[in-house]
Amino acid sequence: MVALIIQGLIALNVEDYVGQSYHGTLLTIAVIAFSVIFNTSTSSHLPMIESVMLALHVFGMLAITIPLWVLTPNLSHASDVLLTFTNEGGWPSKELSAMIGLTVPFCALVGFDCSIHMSEEIQDASIAIPRAIMWSIAPNAFMAFFMILTLIFCIGDVESILNSKSKEPFIQLFYNST
Incomplete structure (x- = not known):
């Protein structure tokens, strides 16, 4: 959901942006990667x-x-x-x-x-x-x-x-x- 929110904010702020489904997939992978890195590196x-x-x-x-x-x-x-x-x-x-x-x-x-x-x-x-x-x-x-x-x-x-x-x-x- 976070990735789709990011994509929605981009669509709202960039006039000629046309969202593709793979954009949402790549943003989802980025959000998951950030979450994994954040949770493992800051566990203490x-x-x-x-x-x-x-x-x-x-x-x-x-x-x-x-x-x-x-x-x-x-x-x-x-x-x-x-x-x-x-x-x-x-x-x-x-x-x-x-x-x-x-x-x-x-x-x-x-x-x-x-x-x-x-x-x-x-x-x-x-x-x-x-x-x-x-x-x-x-x-x-x-x-x-x-x-x-x-x-x-x-x-x-x-x-x-x-x-x-x-x-x-x-x-x-x-x-x-x-």
Whole structure:
């Protein structure tokens, strides 16, 4: 995904850029290579890096959402955002479309149990593991809900967002808002 975001930013900033599928592949290989080199060469410093990334995670969310709320020229009305349901995917009903749309948020709940698999290495695992899981889920759920509200109120014209040159809707949303 990072490689496609890079490719989308290039498409947005370079007028005559035409993205090819092999560009995304090469960028993906570069991102993976960077990740492997970074994780192997800085393994002794990973706890400190993770602490810095936690701060960036929280303050980065605020650094993204606050400008969107302030700079978006025409925020959507609450009735449009919260009470209007559409079925643009071609599914037989709005209900089925809504249920299929929920698969992405449900996937966010997969994988947090990885800490359970390492519980034999932790003292008082029956207390520490559930506490760690809840301390990771609760703040992230709150931040995700705030981010979702921000994006749906700032989205504007959905067709222009979906048909953007960057091929990444959130990049076009940021561009339109700022």
